[in-house]
Amino acid sequence: MLQLIELCARYPEQELCFTLSAKAGEITALIGPSGAGKSTLLAMIGGFSAIDSGQLCHENQSLLPLSPAHRPVTTLFQDNNLFWHMSVYQNIAIGLSPSLRLTTDQEAIIVQVANHVGISELLERKPSSLSGGQQQRVGLARCLARRQPILLLDEPFSALDPALRFELLDLLRSQTNQLQLTVLLVTHHPDEAARVADNIAFIHDGRILEQGTKELLAAPYTQELKAYLGWGSCEEKA
Numbered sequence: 001m002l003q004l005i006e007l008c009a010r011y012p013e014q015e016l017c018f019t020l021s022a023k024a025g026e027i028t029a030l031i032g033p034s035g036a037g038k039s040t041l042l043a044m045i046g047g048f049s050a051i052d053s054g055q056l057c058h059e060n061q062s063l064l065p066l067s068p069a070h071r072p073v074t075t076l077f078q079d080n081n082l083f084w085h086m087s088v089y090q091n092i093a094i095g096l097s098p099s100l101r102l103t104t105d106q107e108a109i110i111v112q113v114a115n116h117v118g119i120s121e122l123l124e125r126k127p128s129s130l131s132g133g134q135q136q137r138v139g140l141a142r143c144l145a146r147r148q149p150i151l152l153l154d155e156p157f158s159a160l161d162p163a164l165r166f167e168l169l170d171l172l173r174s175q176t177n178q179l180q181l182t183v184l185l186v187t188h189h190p191d192e193a194a195r196v197a198d199n200i201a202f203i204h205d206g207r208i209l210e211q212g213t214k215e216l217l218a219a220p221y222t223q224e225l226k227a228y229l230g231w232g233s234c235e236e237k238a
Contacts, residue, residue: 001022001023001058001059002020002022002023002045002057002058002150002182003021003055003057003058004018004020004045004055005054005055006018006019006054007019007051007053007056008052008053009040009044009050009051010052014037015206016037016040016041016044017054017206017207018044018203018208019208020201020208020211022182022183022199023182023198024149024181024182025176025177025180025181025182026182026183026198026199027172027173027176027184027185027196027197028183028185028197029185029186029187029192029193029196029197029199030042030186030201031187031188031193031200031202031228032202032203032204033204033228034188036204036205037203037205037206041184042152042186045071045184046071046075046152047063047066047068047071058072058149058150071150072148072149072150073148073150073151074143074146074148074150074151074152075143075151075153075154076136076151076152076153076154076156077154077155078154078157078159080135080136080138080139080156082127082135082139084128085126086126087123087124087125088114088124088130088138089110091127092110092113092138092141092142092145093110095142095145096110106145109147110123110145113144116141116144116175117137117141117171117175118171119138119141122134132159132160132164133164133167136157136160136168137168137171140168140171140175144179147179149181149182150181150182150183151176151181151182151183151184152184153183153185153186154186155186155187155188156168157169158187158188158189165189165192166195169192169195169196170196172185172196185197190217190229193217194214198213199212199213200214200216202216202220202222202224204224204225204228209222210222
């Protein structure tokens with residue numbers, strides 16, 4: 001289990017403080033308006049943003065003393081950070097070995113994850129020849145190949161067409177189950193959260209105001225979440 005207990009960071013313009021638990025095999029969707037602190041929360045977990053107080057633990061071990069490279073975390077962004085001069089195979093391999101010197105086991109992992117995400121036939125191609133959806137599959141494959149138990153996703157599919165977004169979300173759901181990953185997914189699309197998330201956390205002004213299953217999208221109780229979902233001030237859902 002990944003646990004955040006009063007994990008706080010203070011900036012001149014905003015103070016953020018989060019308490020959250022996420023289990024292996026589950027996807028937790030983080031929703032909320034722009035600037036609420038969703039991406040900063042991922043950066044705090046990954047070790048790329050300063051933390052002033054609180055606890056961050058995985059399997060009862062504190063992650064705070066660990067550098068980003070030593071945390072059991074991998075991250076996929078909307079910009080998948082692929083290397084355009086490398087092949088798809090090399091783009092996945094660099095997540096395992098920056099020198100691209102692979103063991104036999106690592107080579108087998110690349111073949112396996114490429115098959116899982118449906119890009120086996122693309123391994124010799126360059127990213128520039130791929131569609132946006134294929135590029136994101138490569139980015140996801142690189143994350144999965146690293147075999148880290150915590151996967152952080154910062155709007156990775158938001159630039160894709162709805163049908164392709166849902167296809168990749170379903171792929172994420174299956175890989176989460178199969179590999180027993182702990183996944184935190186930042187999204188601006190409540191329909192994404194409703195489709196794949198086991199739990200949803202609504203973040204507003206550096207705080208988690210509501211948490212629950214996808215049912216909270218049908219029955220929000222804070223005015224902030226109602227406004228985010230586009231409910232009128234007097235609107236009620238049956």
